[in-house]
Amino acid sequence: MKLKLLAAAGIALSTVSVFSQGKPTLVIQPFTAAQGVELPYDLKQLQAQLVADLKVQLGKDFDVSADPPSAPQGSVYMVDGQVTGWRPGNAAKRLIVGLGSGRESTDLKYQVADAAGKKVVDAKDTIRTNFYSQGAGSIGTLAHPIAQKLAERIKDAKLK
Numbered sequence: 493m494k495l496k497l498l499a500a501a502g503i504a505l506s507t508v509s510v511f512s513q514g515k516p517t518l519v520i521q522p523f524t525a526a527q528g529v530e531l532p533y534d535l536k537q538l539q540a541q542l543v544a545d546l547k548v549q550l551g552k553d554f555d556v557s558a559d560p561p562s563a564p565q566g567s568v569y570m571v572d573g574q575v576t577g578w579r580p581g582n583a584a585k586r587l588i589v590g591l592g593s594g595r596e597s598t599d600l601k602y603q604v605a606d607a608a609g610k611k612v613v614d615a616k617d618t619i620r621t622n623f624y625s626q627g628a629g630s631i632g633t634l635a636h637p638i639a640q641k642l643a644e645r646i647k648d649a650k651l652k
Contacts, residue, residue: 516567516651517555518546518604523573531578538635542571545639550646569612569651571642573602581621595621598634604646613649617641 522539525531539558546556555561560568577599597620604613619641621633 514566515553515555516569517557517561517564518550518646519560519568519570520546520556520558521570521572523575523600523602525578526574526576529575529578531575532580533634535575538638541635542639542642545636546643549639549643554646554651564607567652568607569646570605571602572605573600573638575599576601576616577618596633597621598638600638600641602642602645604649604651612651613645615645 520539520543523535525535543556543558546554550556555566560570575598579597581596597618599616599618601616602613603611603615605611619634619637622637
């Protein structure tokens with residue numbers, strides 16, 4: 493009886509590891525700024541923040557990394573983006589008017605491509621800071637809203 497129970501547990505655990513091996517990987521490449529777009533942020537830091545944020549939002553379904561895997565065990569998708577516009581917002585308007593007015597925003601063009609280079613997501617969005625996050629940081633307050641939009645588009649694409 494103990495042998496049967498041990499064998500059943502071994503089979504169950506081995507199938508769990510097989511399923512985890514097929515997890516697709518998202519490789520977040522450094523975003524770029526379009527010609528003429530001045531940003532006060534380091535886009536390499538934005539990449540690190542997006543990786544961390546997307547691990548939280550999509551980590552159950554994807555491995556998220558800044559570097560391509562040396563030995564991929566599932567599909568690999570490259571996430572690439574370009575900031576095509578940026579507006580710093582207006583602190584006075586945020587203070588006096590409130591209600592989300594005067595927030596920092598950016599225009600962003602981004603793609604998710606499979607290993608063959610086929611674009612599975614190709615989008616352009618205007619992304620504004622979250623209403624409740626008006627503090628400053630090394631990459632501003634746009635990293636989290638950008639990650640939220642990327643996660644939403646990736647989920648909608650139903651990547652496997």
